[in-house]
Amino acid sequence: MALAAGLTACSSSGSPSGDGRSAAADPKAATGTVTVWLMDDAQKNWPDLVQRVNDEFAAKYPKVTLKLAYQGWADKVTKLDKAIAEGSAPDVVELGNTETMKYVLSGALAPVDRTTFENAGSWIKALANTCTYQDKLWCVPYYAGSRVAIYNSTAFQQATGNPEFPKTEPELLAALDKIADKNKADRTFSPLYLPGPYWYAAMSYVAASGGSIAKFDSAGNWHGTLHDPKSQEGIGHFADLVRRYNKGDLTVNEQNQYEAMARGHAASFYGNGYEAAGVTAPVTGDASLKDVVKVATMPGPDGKPLPTFIGGSDLAVTAKSPSVALATDWVRMFTSTKSEQALADKDILPNNLTQLNQLKNKPSTAAAANAVPDAWFTPLAPGWGAVEKQKIIPDMLTAILKGKSVDQATKEADAAIDQLINKAS
Template sequence: MKRQLVSASLAIAALAAGLTACSSSGSPSADGRGSSADPKSATGTVTVWLMDDAQKNWPDLVQRVNDEFAAKYPGVSLKLAYQGWADKVGKLDKALAAGNAPDVVELGNTETMKYVLSGALAAVDRTTFDNSDSWIKALANTCTYQDKLWCVPYYAGARVAVYNSATFQQATGSADFPRTESDLLAALDRIADRSKSDRTFSPLYLPGPYWYAAMSYVAAYGGSIARFDSSGNWHGTLHDPKSQQGISHFVDLVRKYNKGDLTVNEQNQFESMARGHAAAFYGNGFEAASVTAPVTGDPSLKDVVKVATMPGPDGKPLPTFIGGSDLAVTAKSAQPGPATDWIRMFTSAKSEQALADKDILPNNLTQLNPLKNKATTAAAANAVPDAWFTPLAPGWGAVEKQKIIPDMLAAILKGKSVDQATKDADAAIDQLINNAS
């Protein structure tokens, strides 16, 4: 598979050349084939950075893989550190600059390009990983550059409607989530009427800075965040009429149905339902489990919290962002072979099935397909083929880091016109999106 990413400047070409230099160094190959050493005689330390999602949701998988690794590499110490999404990128950048980066790092799939283009990651051999011939294309694309694989898909994420079926039953006479947006809005209006005495109750909890949701509405109207033009540059397209339609639609929904603080993001939106303050929200399928979990939520809601396909404004399902994570070996790892082997174990068919059994979307279509017919995963699994993704541009990481789109949404909700806010956002995007640094 080849990702068609065309460099916007000679600087990008130079960086690409640097990647080749990194991958052709004299160190053992990252796929482990460059060394004939017996794993039993290997020594040293492999440091792994995983996001804390694994610690919270599948610690049993992590332990099993670590045990498997220890059996194969008894002389290699494994140092595992869990990271939070809020500060991981900053910590990784500092570690790379200081020369003490982890051997294995989990990257959100919108983060990978920055590290690929900077030469921070080591190339790996796709053919040595389970189910690589059926990896979800959008995930594999985030790891592929110049016909080389620079990271390994870990798991996918797709957003769905999470709703309290009892609340819908009481307000509409049906516990099913509406299939069209017009029916959904009618149901939300009925719920709003029944709950009007509670000013903290949101018929639809839709956070104002929730740019993944906002851009889903942009995609539904045929708009986009940015496009690659014939001159060889990316440019922002939020000011385009179709994009503006989607943004306006999103903002209207937020203003009408979210009764919470409009400046709060979606990171812990499941809490609104767990605390009895929301009838529905738009989130990852696994957030439904957080609503009913013993520690984070309310277990008494287990039989009423359900997931469904979120209808869009065009009579079709709302396009979802294809989220997820990748795993990579850093370019200067002193243990590329064992490090890659750990990733191989952690993304094996057995490991991916462990994720699927917990209703997490696996990295491949072979193991994803059965989830399309499972009640708790059908909506998310079926959304994957038509999902959208962020621009495959060299400076996208900087755009995201600067929070240009969330800030645009915040400005609109404070009263700035959609026309001016999108024009300003495009100007800010244009300053960053073509630069790899």
């Protein structure tokens, strides 16, 4: 593949110590250049952390040149692919955790030693899994993200007498039923707006039921497991919730679900924390809801918070960087306990459970933090990209909501997954 060929970093140095081999022995004598690509989230939200780490790196390696460039999510992958193809890739690159497998499979990333990073023993498992392939670690968890319940506290207050979001699913269902009854004159009003093809939500219920999308077997192959009893249980539960509480078009996906609440058609929905801001945005939403819309932990059917799809970012060192050791040490500094605490202090979920714990009781972060420990991620399989592209799971959910049995729909979905999941896409 083109990505695997000719990967030469733009930080090439003529110095024999440019690869950092002498860095550990004599950091003061190490020379070379380390180029880092970070997403512009860091520039906007934690520039002080970036500056501190860069200063720390410069103090340890005074003869090494550090070059930092900020990237935007819209065009980062295109730019990175082009840089790799042209032999001008950065030494360190931030990757969204759904992007990592593409670069692992193409040979674009260098393996790293987990034992050399602080808090590695308590890294959030699902986040660390996004960096792991064939028992090797190919990147380092940076920070996490999760989905939460987003709700109109006034709607809950008026129907139940309590503006708080219920903490258990039985309590939530009882509250949703009361909200449905209070708003029964409005046939477009959804107590819980849960889009039918919303597979991230559906698979959260699968995870809560002990099921999974696919598993890696002893023969070295992935195979779909949506037809397994526990997976079917979760899918059935999700479908029941959709039918019971979503009064909108059940075939519409979740991309603009915030609009249902912004337009007064929903009391709650399940989404990324930032979607709450969409509800109250002055132009696209309803600014009058600013003090009404809240976030909370979404309760699952097993008495625990609903497991969330783990979002977030990872940091990787490119495979043919001439400064691998130096680049890895920069990543080590940027993901240290001190650095992760700087993120936690800004309400960003850190990469490890130890520091995440302090955010579980903080009002601004409790909902997201409590959803993380049991988080799940998509199968780290060669053909997963093709499975997503073919929309196998959303189509399965739509078929179920149109009347196909869970048993038949999941059997067909597994067969379709099996055709694609083991082939590199």
